[in-house]
Amino acid sequence: MLLELKHVSRRFGNITALNGISFTVGEGEIFGFLGPSGSGKTTTINIVTGQLKPSSGVSYVLGRDSQSIDQQIYEQIGIVSDRSGVYERLNVYDNLVVFAEILKVPKDRIDYYLAKVGLADRKKQPAGKLSKGQKQRLILARAILHKPKLLFLDEPTSGLDPTTVREIHELFLELKAQGTSIFLTTHNMEEATKLCDRLALLDRGTIIEQGSPREICLRHNTEKRFRLMTTAGDELEFGSTADEYDRLCRLLMRHEVETIHSCEPTLEDVFVKVTGNSLTR
Amino acid sequence: MKSHFWRKTLAVIKLKAKMLLGNTAALTGPLMSIAATVLLKILYAGMLEGDNSAILTYVLNFGISFNLGLGAVMMSALPLAEDKEKHTLRSLMTSSVNGLQFFIGSIFWPFVITVGVNYIVIFVSGVDSSRINMVMFSLLTVVSSLISGKLGLLLGIYAKSQVNANNLMMPFVMVLSLVPTLSTLNETLGRIxxxxxxxxxxxxxxRYSEGLEFRLEISQVLVLxxxxxxxxxxxxxxxxKILVSE
Known part of the structure; x- marks a missing residue:
């Protein structure tokens, strides 16, 4: 396991930010942490990257206790968080040169990743003149420059436009294909569903569900509903009672069904069902 | 392991050179030390008759105290405070730069510039350099430049922002620059x-201005x-502690 948390809790005064969470992230896996703002996602990243002490519990990054992470571990991980900054007076390219030299990365890789995050045409621009989204992309390029074994991404696509988000998602999948494991926090259900092999739903510091997006949704698919469109253009929804099944079968036998879909709950539905709150609260 | 250490340290030194060149506020200190020395020499020009070594030494002393107490501290404190303010310090920390590498990388340029300015100040003050034991002068100003650079880094790392760093610096600058300069005028200041x-x-x-020798006493070595x-x-x-929050 590249990342392992065992019963990690963190309290800030009387507030419990994390409440005994446990999970693991394996090699080449994208693990998502899905929860609304204030649910403890960033606190988790800070603890596992050795930037915050847990009140109790232990976490291991690449086999090392997070609280004793040394340079060797930092050389093998990448971090994108709201605590990451850029050198505003340096241009985009020079921002990456600094970290390429620190991490002994060939400089030709800088151009490659600048192109990947859509900043190739801005390489000579001072980083201070970039928009928030562009800075976020620069930080991302910096975090992946050394092809880390494990990448920590704290809301990496927050505030980015849809086209860039799609390109960044492709990049994550490419990194995964190259063997990088990703720990991704997000409050974006679609992002989590699309990218994550497994994920945990987090609410007020507690993991309320864990598994693959499909497993989680199916686990809560208790009503087994179907939505169909008839050949006449009517949109109908069916539940799983005997009467409704009969109606559905009759329509199917009469070839009056144009399309039919099962209505499993989304991750958002699961979250709302379990917590009574929305992911975007 | 050694090559890793120096590669990262060198990367920080290069980074700091680029950052310092763009930080006019930080460069003001050493430039002001030279300018203030020249200005003071011009102001005292009318008094420079006969044996003027005491006045020229005062001018030199002013320039060096200013450089050590203000210039060096500013050059190290402000860029580091900026690093904290813009979260780039944390980015370096989490990209495998350790405290010692950052320390050496950050102090390098302030140290080199401060040492250089100390020699420039001798030249612009007009002091007869043959009166100065250059070995002892070099030893003491190099060590003092190192201490000032370190003090600046310490203040910078405690500061929350550049503005806060300026506020934190002020009492130290006043004490380190003014107390030695005025030490001959007041016995208490002399003792401090x-x-x-x-x-x-x-x-x-x-001591050199009076044509006397200077040797470091045990208490002075201990202070240094x-x-x-x-x-x-x-x-x-x-x-x-900055990296790991409690």
């Missing part, structure tokens, strides 16, 4: 000055050693 590393430099310059070691320890401890 003996326990300041900038004061030891002043004592040395005053305490500053060198104490500030380094405090810095490395604070560096680690």
């Amino acid at each position: 000055s003996n326990y300041l590393y900038t004061g030891i430099v002043t004592t040395m310059l005053n 050693a305490l500053c060198v070691v104490g500030i380094s320890v405090l810095f490395v401890v604070k560096y680690r």
Whole structure:
């Protein structure tokens, strides 16, 4: 396991930010942490990257206790968080040169990743003149420059436009294909569903569900509903009672069904069902 | 392992060179030390008749105290405070740069510039350099430049922003620059000055101006050693604390 948390809790005064969470992230896996703002996602990243002490519990990054992470571990991980900054007076390219030299990365890789995050045409621009989204992309390029074994991404696509988000998602999948494991926090259900092999739903510091997006949704698919469109253009929804099944079968036998879909709950539905709150609260 | 250490340290040195060149506020200190020395020499020009060594030594002393107490501290404190303010310090920390590498990388340019300015100030002050034992002068100003750079880093790492760094610096600048400069005018200031590393430099310059020899006393060596070691320890401890919040 590249990342392992065992019963990690963190309290800030009387507030419990994390409440005994446990999970693991394996090699080449994208693990998502899905929860609304204030649910403890960033606190988790800070603890596992050795930037915050847990009140109790232990976490291991690449086999090392997070609280004793040394340079060797930092050389093998990448971090994108709201605590990451850029050198505003340096241009985009020079921002990456600094970290390429620190991490002994060939400089030709800088151009490659600048192109990947859509900043190739801005390489000579001072980083201070970039928009928030562009800075976020620069930080991302910096975090992946050394092809880390494990990448920590704290809301990496927050505030980015849809086209860039799609390109960044492709990049994550490419990194995964190259063997990088990703720990991704997000409050974006679609992002989590699309990218994550497994994920945990987090609410007020507690993991309320864990598994693959499909497993989680199916686990809560208790009503087994179907939505169909008839050949006449009517949109109908069916539940799983005997009467409704009969109606559905009759329509199917009469070839009056144009399309039919099962209505499993989304991750958002699961979250709302379990917590009574929305992911975007 | 060694090559890793120096590769990262060199990367930080290169980074700091680029950042310092763009930080006019930080460069103001050493430039002001030279300018103030020239200005003071011009102001005292009318009094420079006969044996003027005492006045020229005062001018030199002023320039060096200013450089050590203000220039060096500013050059190291402000860029580091900026690093904290813009979260780039944390980015470096989490990209495998350790406290010592950051420390050496950050102090390098302020140290080199401060040492250089100390020699420039001798030249622009007009002091007869043959009166100065250059070996002792070099030894003491190099060590003092190192201490000032370290002190700046310590203040910078405690500051929350550049503005806050300026506020934190002020009392230190006042004490380190003014107490030695005014030490000959007031007995109490003279006594305090003996326990300041900038004061030891002043004592040395005053001895040379009177045509006397200067030797470091045990108490002065202790003051210098305490500053060198104490500030380094405090810095490395604070560096680690910044990375890991309690």
